[in-house]
Amino acid sequence: MTESPLSPVSLLSPVTDDDGAPFWEYAARGELRVQTCAACEEPRFPPRPCCPSCQSFDSEWRRVSGRGRIWSYVVPHPPLLPAYAALVPYNAVVVELAEHPRIRLVGNVVAAADAPLDSVDPARLRIGARVSVVFAEHADGVTVPRWVLERS
Incomplete structure (x- = not known):
């Protein structure tokens, strides 16, 4: 494979929103975390405000x-x-x-x-x-x- 003149800067970057912002903040620290429902402990991705399993709005970001x-x-x-x-x-x-x-x-x-x-x-x-x-x-x-x- 040859080295490309393009760096990651030339490539697409993600657009963050309020629900997904913590994912990118943890990534900047070198951590992969997944949003998890604090009520039923069901992991979910993409991040969203409400748990699709139990409808709780409580969540946390767990390292994987x-x-x-x-x-x-x-x-x-x-x-x-x-x-x-x-x-x-x-x-x-x-x-x-x-x-x-x-x-x-x-x-x-x-x-x-x-x-x-x-x-x-x-x-x-x-x-x-x-x-x-x-x-x-x-x-x-x-x-x-x-x-x-x-x-x-």
Whole structure:
């Protein structure tokens, strides 16, 4: 894979809202946390004000291990956005969390936290492959979770 002239700054950054803001604050500290109902203890993602299980408005943010498995992935051909054209081939993955398989996060599998999006050969990706979270800071100050393959 070749080093791309694009840094994470050139790429899309998440837009935060009041419900999801704590997720991004914890990510900036290098922590992966999931909103959990304080009444019934049901984890939920994406974050929202009311628990869909018991309708409680009480919640807390619980730290999770950051380990999971690739639930789905795609290698866009061609890339959907012009800013990503120089990064082909890159991947977009959906990761189910180890301790909460119903919680799934979208991201990219990379060789290391600060590696470019094209740093992992798409042929190495498999449904069910184990991954661990790493965090990359965009120049706009937002830290995003990314994933690295675990050795099996």
